[in-house]
Amino acid sequence: MRPVGPELISPRAARVAAARRLARRNFRGKERLFLAEGPQAVREAAGHRSGDAATLVELFATPGAAERYADIIGAARDAGARVHLASEQVVADISTTVTPQGLVGVCRFLDTPFEEILAARPRLVAVLAHVRDPGNAGTVLRCADAAGAEAVVLTDASVDLYNPKAVRASVGSLFHLPVAVGVPVEQAVTGLRDAGVRLLAADGAGDRDLDDELDKGTMGGPTAWVFGNEAWGLPEETRALTDAVVRVPIHGNAESLNLATAAAVCLYASARAQRAAGGCRSVTGNQ
Numbered sequence: 001m002r003p004v005g006p007e008l009i010s011p012r013a014a015r016v017a018a019a020r021r022l023a024r025r026n027f028r029g030k031e032r033l034f035l036a037e038g039p040q041a042v043r044e045a046a047g048h049r050s051g052d053a054a055t056l057v058e059l060f061a062t063p064g065a066a067e068r069y070a071d072i073i074g075a076a077r078d079a080g081a082r083v084h085l086a087s088e089q090v091v092a093d094i095s096t097t098v099t100p101q102g103l104v105g106v107c108r109f110l111d112t113p114f115e116e117i118l119a120a121r122p123r124l125v126a127v128l129a130h131v132r133d134p135g136n137a138g139t140v141l142r143c144a145d146a147a148g149a150e151a152v153v154l155t156d157a158s159v160d161l162y163n164p165k166a167v168r169a170s171v172g173s174l175f176h177l178p179v180a181v182g183v184p185v186e187q188a189v190t191g192l193r194d195a196g197v198r199l200l201a202a203d204g205a206g207d208r209d210l211d212d213e214l215d216k217g218t219m220g221g222p223t224a225w226v227f228g229n230e231a232w233g234l235p236e237e238t239r240a241l242t243d244a245v246v247r248v249p250i251h252g253n254a255e256s257l258n259l260a261t262a263a264a265v266c267l268y269a270s271a272r273a274q275r276a277a278g279g280c281r282s283v284t285g286n287q
Contacts, residue, residue, distance in 0.1 A: 011093040015084065019060065019094045019106055025160050028109075033057070034162035036105040037095055039069050044172035045107045046075040054079040055175065058106035060086045060094055065102025072103065081105070096164040111161060112178035114153065114188070118195045120178070122150035124270055125192060125224035126263065127199075129185050129238055131158045133230050138169025139260040140227060145173035147267035152179045153188050153224075189226070189241045197222040199242040202266050203233050204256050206247035210269055213246060220277030223270045230259050 010016070021027040022035050036045045036056075048055040059076045063085055066073050076083050094104045117125075126144040131137050137159050144152050154161055161181050167174055183191075189199055202225055213219055226242055228234030239245050248257055248265050257265070 011090050013090075015058070016060075016086075016090055016094060019058070019104065022106065023096050023164060025163070028160070028162050032109040033106055034109065034167065035094070035096065035164055036107050036167055037097055037103065037164065038101040038168070039065075039072055039103055040172045041167060041174075042069075042103045042105040043072050043075065044175040045105050046072060046079050046081065048110065048175040049079075050108065050110050053108060054081065055107050055110055056081045056105050057108060058082045058084070060084050060091055060104045062086060062088050062091050062102040065091075069103060076105070097168070109162065110175070110179075111181045112151070114180040114183045114191060117151045117153070117178050117180050118191050120150065121195060121222075122197065122224075123222040123274060124149040124267065125151045125153060125197065126267060127153045127155065127188055127192075127224050127226045128158045129155045129188075129226050129234060130229040131227060131259070133259075134159045134163035134166035135169045136230055136259045137161070137163075138166040138171075138174070140263045141166075141170045141177075141179065142173040143260060143264040143267055145170075145176045147264070147271045149177065149267060149271075151177060153183050153192075154179065154181045155185045155188060156182045157185065185238055186241065192224045193243075195222075197224045198244075199224050199226060200266070201226045201228075201234055201239045201242040201245045202248070202262055203228065203239060203245050204247050204262075205233070206245035208244050208246045210246050210248050210266065213244075214269055214273060217273075219270055219273035221274075223274075225263070225266045225270065227259060227263050227266075 028034050045056040059081050092100050141152050248262050
């Protein structure tokens with residue numbers, strides 16, 4: 001492996017301190033930078049660009065990780081990122097995980113303006129309204145990516161997209177599809193409806209059954225699923241903005257489904273219906 005720079009011994013080094021501050025939301029917002037930890041996230045970040053700018057700007061790697069993931073180190077260098085060999089102590093000091101994997105990247109914000117998402121005329125969108133748990137937000141983003149959604153929208157009442165737990169839970173999907181952040185619920189619903197997208201609220205108390213909607217053939221058009229808070233779901237005023245409130249049927253004895261599971265079921269139901277209608281790319285990549 002080619003040399004990547006001096007080893008950073010002290011956790012008090014300026015570069016280390018600057019990266020460590022990105023664990024806090026106010027510093028992330030000020031610098032418009034966030035942390036991506038572990039080989040999967042760093043690999044995706046190294047290959048991602050926003051316009052002419054590379055997303056990965058800096059990488060801290062332990063000597064062991066640099067040797068183990070030489071391909072990622074090479075990709076980071078090719079992307080123009082500053083790559084630092086760092087001690088285990090330094091990487092642990094920057095990392096927000098209990099057991100760091102030896103790689104921590106500093107990345108530029110990559111959210112997409114909501115207007116650009118609307119202009120692309122998306123056919124499948126996940127809207128996270130009032131979602132406060134970063135792990136759930138990241139997992140729903142991963143589900144949306146897997147189901148072939150073209151975009152994710154986080155409302156202004158939802159968690160920070162760049163929370164380290166959300167980034168980790170997305171398992172790299174954050175770098176795969178457009179995500180708009182800080183959009184008021186009313187603006188999200190109105191904009192998507194004006195773009196020809198049907199708005200469906202996912203709620204366990206919904207008056208429509210997902211199986212029935214599939215049987216009736218109503219799911220083949222452009223659709224945005226609106227997902228609510230983990231504990232109390234969607235407020236009545238948000239449900240009232242949508243075109244229908246749909247429940248995932250519980251056929252067994254479970255009391256309910258958690259947010260990420262329900263999101264996966266809903267998004268895949270729409271993806272399958274859209275494929276059958278011939279209007280959406282297959283989630284497996286086949287036409």
